[in-house]
Amino acid sequence: MKKYFPKFILTALAALSIGAVSIFPTQAHSKPTLASIKSKDRAATSIELKVGYLNFAKKNVDIMVKIKNKTTGKTDTQSFGKIKMGTDGDKKITVDQLTPGTKYTFKVKVKRSRGGDYTPYSGTKTTSTKK
Numbered sequence: 812m813k814k815y816f817p818k819f820i821l822t823a824l825a826a827l828s829i830g831a832v833s834i835f836p837t838q839a840h841s842k843p844t845l846a847s848i849k850s851k852d853r854a855a856t857s858i859e860l861k862v863g864y865l866n867f868a869k870k871n872v873d874i875m876v877k878i879k880n881k882t883t884g885k886t887d888t889q890s891f892g893k894i895k896m897g898t899d900g901d902k903k904i905t906v907d908q909l910t911p912g913t914k915y916t917f918k919v920k921v922k923r924s925r926g927g928d929y930t931p932y933s934g935t936k937t938t939s940t941k942k
Contacts, residue, residue: 841866842934843862843863843864845863845933846863848860853938855942856909856940857907858909858938859905860905860906860936861903862921864921867896867900868899869896870924871895872895872922873890874890874919874920875919876904880913880915882913889907892924914937914939917937918932919932919933
């Protein structure tokens with residue numbers, strides 16, 4: 812015996828599915844932010860970055876930083892695990908083991924510590940370590 816859904820129920824379900832996609836954006840399309848890097852945030856071998864991602868306010872996250880040395884072209888990453896984001900979705904992290912007087916670019920991506928996928932990378936910020 813075949814069971815059929817009335818056409819109006821199928822139409823309503825389809826409309827809800829389409830509406831849910833447009834009303835509730837997914838995290839996969841949003842990116843974290845990097846605040847401007849100020850002089851006080853720079854040292855000879857480290858840079859303090861302010862990472863923002865409101866979707867994970869007050870959550871434990873893993874942060875991955877992609878670091879590019881503009882002099883050598885070498886790219887590296889540093890990971891920060893189980894970092895508690897602030898109530899405003901911001902967190903300061905310190906990228907270390909850098910070379911004094913060197914220009915770097917930074918970008919970050921985040922994910923919830925308990926699982927899931929990383930966000931796309933943030934925009935890039937460029938600064939130099941102090942000499």
